[in-house]
Amino acid sequence: xxxxxxxxxxxxxxxxxxxxxxxxxxxxxxxxxxxxxxxxxxxxxxxxxxxxxxxxxxxxxxxxxxxxxxxxxxxxxxxxxxxxxxxxxxxxxxxxxxxxxxxxxxxxxxxxxxxxxxxxxxxxxxxxxxxxxxxxxxxxxxxxxxxxxxxxxxxxxxxxxxxxxxxxxxxxxxxxxxxxxxxxxxxxxxxxx
Numbered sequence: 001x002x003x004x005x006x007x008x009x010x011x012x013x014x015x016x017x018x019x020x021x022x023x024x025x026x027x028x029x030x031x032x033x034x035x036x037x038x039x040x041x042x043x044x045x046x047x048x049x050x051x052x053x054x055x056x057x058x059x060x061x062x063x064x065x066x067x068x069x070x071x072x073x074x075x076x077x078x079x080x081x082x083x084x085x086x087x088x089x090x091x092x093x094x095x096x097x098x099x100x101x102x103x104x105x106x107x108x109x110x111x112x113x114x115x116x117x118x119x120x121x122x123x124x125x126x127x128x129x130x131x132x133x134x135x136x137x138x139x140x141x142x143x144x145x146x147x148x149x150x151x152x153x154x155x156x157x158x159x160x161x162x163x164x165x166x167x168x169x170x171x172x173x174x175x176x177x178x179x180x181x182x183x184x185x186x187x188x189x190x191x192x193x
Contacts, residue, residue, distance in 0.1 A: 005073060007074070011079055012080035017084070022089065024091060046087040051080075052078070054077075056076040058073050068139070070139075072157075086107065112176050115175075
């Protein structure tokens, strides 16, 4: 029964938007709030997004002698981005070297986000299949019990899959951190002098 589970994995990068209306202090506060900047530093730009994951699970039940066997029939997994946005401080004049440098830096973050998600999409699919095959059918006696079994399976699936999403989030943080180094900031600052 489990070998016939239909598994689909979906993703989205979201639609990138730019916000050039915020002050440097607003962007700095937002960066500190999201843990993307150390105390004492100021941000001229910031790249943000929300990571969303969602799982839908459908089950079937097979009648046995005096009970039903409930098992997953299809699983749909979504992991992707919502609301990707690049902030550039409004006090930086557009079409200047500094503006272009900040914009390019934040676009590099968004490209890292896309590349990391693309790297993980096959891993999400493999992990989704692994969990599906590890979910044991549940023995129930009534239809109400079958509904509860489906909810239980979905909860277990979410708990297991969240482990892979956490690995993804951590890797995303590491990859973006490679761009946000003091050495890189000094190089970028020197370009527009």
